[in-house]
Amino acid sequence: MTDAIKREPARPAKNPAATAQVAPREEATPASNNGLPPDDQVALRKELLKSMFLQRRFEERCAEAYALGKIGGFCHLYIGQEAISAGTMSLLRPDDYVVTSYRDHGQAIARGMSPRTVMAELFGRQTGCSGGKGGSMHLFDKSLNFLGGHGIVGSHVPLAAGVGWAIKYRGGDQVCVCFFGEAAVNIGAFHEALNMASLWKLPVVFIIENNRYGMGTAISRATANEDVTTRAAAYKMHGESIDAQDVFAVRDAVGRAIQLARTEKTPTLLEMRTYRFMGHSMSDAASGTYRTKEELEENMKRDPILVLREKMHAAGELPEGDLAKIDEEAKVIAQDAWDYADKSPEPPLSELWEDVVVDTTS
Amino acid sequence: MAVLTYRDALNQALREELIRDDRVFLMGEEVAQYNGAYKVSKGLLDEFGPMRIVDTPITELGFAGVGIGSAMVGLRPIIEFMTWNFALLAIDQVVNSAAKMLYMSGGQFPMPMVFRGPNGSALQLSAQHSQAWESWLAHIPGLKVVTPATPADAKGLLKSAIRDDNPVVFLEGEMLYNTRGEVPDGEYTIPLGKADLKREGDACTIVAHGKMALLAMQVADTLAKEGIAVDVVDLRTVRPMDVETIAISVRKTNRAVVLEEGWEICGVGAQVVDFIQRECFDDLDSPVLRVHQEDVPMPYAKNLEKAAKPDAAKAIAAVKKVMYLA
Structure with a gap:
């Protein structure tokens, strides 16, 4: 990046629970106190709902922009899986680390990256978080310890172990959270990384986002043992399976895993059982080829946004007006991101040759 | 000037750079307790301890990736492959992660690291253990590829490679480890890219x-x-x-x-x-x-x-x- 173009700053973390103590395992219900006083619990639930709405509305605009040709290449939407990113990021400290796969828009936004710079990156603009050189699959933000956006299935899992190694090397108490799909549990990089993470006691939380399809291949057609948490046992690691459409179930499990990583310096493998409501990428229909419309519709009944909304309604925490306001705010931010990206310049041709190598030594 | 073997010249370079910068560590198969399959890291475990001289499982892709992850957050790993023939298992990490990280992150994540180990044929090791990989690796923008011929070059180039803020592929000659030559004492670096x-x-x-x-x-x-x-x-x-x-x-x-x-x-x-x-x-x-x-x-x-x-x-x-x- 040239210094002339200023990136949008990251949004400050405003989640009251971001640095809170995590309570021991409890029922994942709205009654779950999450270690917080009652007023903060309500505030936390609203923040989680806001985060999920923002991811959802943002990505709906991504789909629209893709159809208009404003976004090119591969574009993998996260819609349906937002409780995982919202729940996880709400527990991280600013100095913790995140490494993820190519389905990274939701996580980037939940971590606090500016929707403007994310959309600008998708539009291939100079103001994008990676200067327009990475695109959808390669979102990075050093200021937020958001370490990408990686495009080869499973290849970033050892990188997360490496971040864990660096934390251990320096004697820090940060954690590294690594997201990947369930199809990645069959690739060597995953196994090599888990083995070293457990062997060396590295503070990493490995999160399998099991949306049940590796591209168009159902887990039952690809994985001999569909209980992917058993992979943890192979490496003497704690493993758990979570209903990831419930953001509080996500928070409970991730909270405990983070605690283990910070205090015991041990890694955890979490299976987040979820479902993606869109196709694998923009060229893939949501249903009709490898999964039925009925299956899709059945799973959409457990939309993570709906699940949280209903719980908040039941608890009297979400008057109708509030919901509309949260939704409207998300739409405004998504529109603003679109406008910002649309009017941002393309990278100058001189950028073609920048960032291939650095000319420094240390 | 002392007369050293190519192996000892590399050892000297590693030792001096480990002393110079505590972000530098050496990781690979048999580098620590065994003193290196080719004894390049001899004595380093005793001097620097197990956090800086790190034995790994036989898992090239995995530990190459560990090095890359650690470099993303500021360490300066030296990843040793027992030979470059085995490094093929890690080629995805070298090419797709290390070489491209700086570019695809828009300049946010340099990769200050070295991938090193013996390259080329030795004697009667047959097909899978006798090959020279430099043309493959030199094909990739984002990498630097270094091939020292003499003990002095080995020392001067390795020190420069470790200090370089880019991913450097350092190809040592498997048949060169026992060759001898004069090697300057102490601080001695050779700029990368100079014939x-x-x-x-x-x-x-x-x-x-x-x-x-x-x-x-x-x-x-x-x-x-x-x-x-x-x-x-x-x-x-x-x-x-x-x-x-x-x-x-x-x-x-x-x-x-x-x-x-x-x-x-x-x-x-x-x-x-x-x-x-x-x-x-x-x-x-x-x-x-x-x-x-x-x-x-x-x-x-x-x-x-x-x-x-x-x-x-x-x-x-x-x-x-x-x-x-x-």
């Missing part, structure tokens, strides 16, 4: 790198007895390539032979010849010839292996041919 004129003459230019630079010097000494004085340009760094030094030499000699350990097709020599024909077309008195491994997997039988490898006789024949002496 070295190892012999001077005006009859022909021999361009070589790594182990083949030694062969080129041997050929130069033999030819000198016949009154033929040749330039030997040791590239030292294959990428970036010091094309200026090649051009200066070829403009003087008007003839060139390119010597390499790898195979012919798309080899390093093809790149050198491409450069020479574009930049020195009017200076040439004859076509540029290449000497390389025969286009076959490395055989085991001693006689077949010898026939497959580039050697002095093939190089001398090539020089004489470009001089129209044969």
